[in-house]
Amino acid sequence: MTWYADDVWIVIIGSLCAVACALPGCFLVLRKMSMMGDAISHAVLPGLALGFLVTQSRASLPMFIGAAVVGVLTAVFTQWVGQFGKVDRGAAMGIVFTTLFALGLLMMAEVNHKTKVDLDVSCVLYGAIEFTPLHVIHSFQWGETWIELPLAAVTLGAVLLINLIVILALYKEFNLSSFDPALARTVGVPATLMHYLLMSMVAVTTVASFEAVGSIIVIAMLVVPGATAYLLTNRLSVMLGISAVVGIASAVLGHWGAVTLPPKFGYENPTSTSGGMAVAAGVLFLLVWVFSPTQGLLQGVWMRVRKEPNPIPVTDPDCESSRGPTSHHAAKTLRSR
Amino acid sequence: MAMRPLLAITVLGLSSVLSAAEGGFFHFPDASELWEVLTLRNYNTRLVVGSTSLLGLASGVIGSFLLLRKRSLMGDTLSHACLPGICIMYLVMTGLGGSGKSLPGLLFGATVTGLLGVWLVMLIRNTTRMKDDSAMGIILSVFYGFGVVLLSVIKGLPDSSAAGLESYIYGKVGSMVLQDFFLIASVTGVVLVASCFLLKEFTLLCFDDAYAGILGWNTHVLDLVLLALVTAVTVIGLQAVGLILIIAFLITPAAAARFWTDDLRIMLFLAGAIGGFSGWFGSSISALTPRLSAGALIVLMAALVFLFSMFFGKTRGVVVRLRSQRRLHRKVGRQHLLRALYELLEEQAGDRFGEFPSNAPVRISSLQAKRSWTPGRLRRLIRQAQKEDHLERSGGETVQLSEPGFGEAARTTRNHRLWETYLITHADVAPQHVDRDADRVEHVLGPELVRQLEEKLARDGKPLVSLPSPHLITPGGAGI
Structure with missing residues (x-):
């Protein structure tokens, strides 16, 4: 395929988004909260509707704030329902986000009806990465080339920067409270505060990203790169690095696949880059899952194969007889000696 | 064929639409209207209310097992994993020259990819050090991403109308036909019968899967049977209430029922009843104000029941627990x-x-x-x-x-x-x-x-009455 400027921008924006999501995503994987991105991206609907109702315009900022607030509230409500109701965390999350989503649907219907503004759910909820290069906020000349900076690149770059700063500044605290919350609390790290800080980070990242590029990228990039990296290393810093690489690789591969693959199957138009990125991340995960040198499927098979032709020879007949679960039998053998 | 019920619901909701157009946010129906809807006088209302109540019943029962197995979000993964199946079947059927919208075909595709997704979740969990949540997150996002890819391909086809497929994401309660009702009824029947026959097995699986394994039962197969039933409910729920709201059907009634009892059989019964009630009530309200989507109303109804149960539930409610803590x-x-x-x-x-x-x-x-x-x-x-x-x-x-x-x-x-x-x-x-x-x-x-x-x-020869304290009683030292 030929790479036009738009293609390059799409891949850059996709990569920014992927890395911005992958970094907090690593902590979600470690804390067993991977479904949070999915929950938040559905639950923000009432926040968007509320932001619209307050300002009566489709301006981006109030809706962004509304969505981010409801995103954090999703985490808070989930925590409450889990804690006070003693409900399993997964179930609590499911109840909270579906309820908020349903509320949002009804509010959208009312808003549409009252204001005669077409606030389509799928339009509001899912931006499209293919159109991001069209929304230029600043253009300048750099050497020979004329560069048009899209809004999404700036937004996502800012989100990535914020995430990076927060994680680097509180690296030790995040590290400790992810792996051993009890120890973290003992040495004075406020684990609850860290939890809500992470949740706010996830909420802001999720909302900023899906407004710009669509929710499916966010949901995928919050989980898959982190999980892939988790299969390759035991060190948190390495895990963060690998997840970022996986994110960028899925952005490049995803866009390339979305443009080049459909014609190979006889369909003329390119398909969705967002979906392509999710699938590319899935393929990378699959490869690592099979071939990981420490935890891969093949590694497991290889270990078993290597062990089998070399069984431990049994020389002592007493040993052989005392192998069973009856310690009583073994004791008798010992006594008879 | 579907026109007459559509017409009927339009007529029924006409007054509300008119009054809402005058500026009222919600329309409050008068008693006769309410009575007509709640007692199912109208053909289409009967169809919709019947379908959603049965769906609520089935998902409440099967969702209880999911909740106790701590796999509630499996419904989330499943419903997303169904999308590529629907799209693949659409592409295959149009490729073969068919209409591409044949319901059994699409549902078959959804079931296949749904089950594949569930199987992969279990495989990831069993072969890596990742837990359920990561496995579910991966399968959900990748399968859904693949579905989005296919959907976008379908939209790019010259003479296609992909609008029908998108109804699987948001649901289409209002335009239900008799065929849908029979499908939901039969799946509900299968779920109820299977839950009755496998009650003992599922109970043990939920409460002590290690013991079930020791008894010689194949817990993986049992898990798959349970998840296959969940898949069936999810797939029929998809086209009724949509991809997101069916998740609530599977979780909320079961979680609400859990507050009232510690007995699994009562919990199953209650969860089914709460699901059915939410379906009946929510879709009845929606029949009165057709602007409001029935799926969303049903989910909100179930959420209200959940909230009430969480506070006032008889055995695990917040009030009861606080009281016994104070006691x-x-x-x-x-x-x-x-x-x-x-x-x-x-x-x-x-x-x-x-x-x-x-x-x-x-x-x-x-x-x-x-x-x-x-x-x-x-x-x-x-x-x-x-x-x-x-x-x-x-x-x-x-x-x-x-x-x-x-x-x-x-x-x-x-x-x-x-x-x-x-x-x-x-x-x-x-x-x-x-x-x-x-x-x-x-x-x-x-x-x-x-x-x-x-x-x-x-x-043991120890004195019984007026035992001297076995340790030295020091002031202030006893309670530390």
Whole structure:
């Protein structure tokens, strides 16, 4: 395929988004909260509707704030329902986000009806990465080339920067409270505060990203790169690095696949880059899952194969007889000696 | 064929639409309208309400098992994993020259990819160190991403109308036909019958899968059967209420039912009833105000029931739990106070061995020194004991046990010492640590257990009445 400027921008924006999501995503994987991105991206609907109702315009900022607030509230409500109701965390999350989503649907219907503004759910909820290069906020000349900076690149770059700063500044605290919350609390790290800080980070990242590029990228990039990296290393810093690489690789591969693959199957138009990125991340995960040198499927098979032709020879007949679960039998053998 | 019911629901909701157009946010129907809808007079209402109630029933029952297996979000993964199947079947069927919208074909595709996704989740969980949540997140996002890819390909086809496929994401309760109803009814039947036949197996799987494995049952197969039933419910729910809201159907009624009972059979029944009720009520309201999507109303209805249950549920509700916590707190406080008083009386009685201490006034300040109470807490405890007729205030700075209070204090102290002795002699607990432990166990000790303990200690040749404390009683040291 030929790479036009738009293609390059799409891949850059996709990569920014992927890395911005992958970094907090690593902590979600470690804390067993991977479904949070999915929950938040559905639950923000009432926040968007509320932001619209307050300002009566489709301006981006109030809706962004509304969505981010409801995103954090999703985490808070989930925590409450889990804690006070003693409900399993997964179930609590499911109840909270579906309820908020349903509320949002009804509010959208009312808003549409009252204001005669077409606030389509799928339009509001899912931006499209293919159109991001069209929304230029600043253009300048750099050497020979004329560069048009899209809004999404700036937004996502800012989100990535914020995430990076927060994680680097509180690296030790995040590290400790992810792996051993009890120890973290003992040495004075406020684990609850860290939890809500992470949740706010996830909420802001999720909302900023899906407004710009669509929710499916966010949901995928919050989980898959982190999980892939988790299969390759035991060190948190390495895990963060690998997840970022996986994110960028899925952005490049995803866009390339979305443009080049459909014609190979006889369909003329390119398909969705967002979906392509999710699938590319899935393929990378699959490869690592099979071939990981420490935890891969093949590694497991290889270990078993290597062990089998070399069984431990049994020389002592007493040993052989005392192998069973009856310690009583073994004791008798010992006594008879 | 579907036109007549559509027309009917339009006529039914016409007045509400008109009044809403005048500026009213919600339309409140008059009694006759409400009665007509709730009693299912209208053909289409009957169809929609019947379908959603049955769907609520089936998903409530099967969702209970999911909840107890701690896999509630599996419904989330499943419903997303169905999308590529629907799209693939559409592409295959149009490729073969068919219409591409044949319902059984699309549902077949959804079932296949749904089951594939579930199987992969279990495989990832069993072969890597990742837990359920990561496995579900990966499968959900990748499968859904693939679905989005295919959907976008379908939209790019020259003569296609992909709008029908998008109804699987948002649902289309309003345009249900008889075929949908029969499909939902049959799947509900299958789910109910299977739950009845496999009740024992599923119960054990949910509560103790390790034991089920020891019994020789193949827990993976059982898991797959359970998830296959979930898949069936999800797939039929997809086209009724949409991809997101079916998740709520699977989780919320079951979670609400859990607050009311500890008996699985009652929970299944309740969850089914709550699901069915939400379906009936939500879609009835939607029939009155067709602007509001039935799926969303049903989910909100279920959420209201959940919220109510969470607070007022009979066995696990917040109110009940707080009440029993307070009761326990009071009981512990009372026993601490009485024992402290009794031990003080013993000290006052001196070292006359084998003699019961006699009741006498005790200074509050010496009581304060006995345990690590704050002055406020001690004041509250004394007030509570006065109310319970265990304590009398004799003068400004002293208190005295009443007749029943003295008996109670002697009994409590005896229980406590029995436990202490038991722990020291039988359970290899270091004597320095015993007091604290005994404090805790004592408050859950039943009279029957005390009797057994007494017999045991009597057999061991230990004295039964007026046991001297096995550790040195120091002021302020007992409660730390």
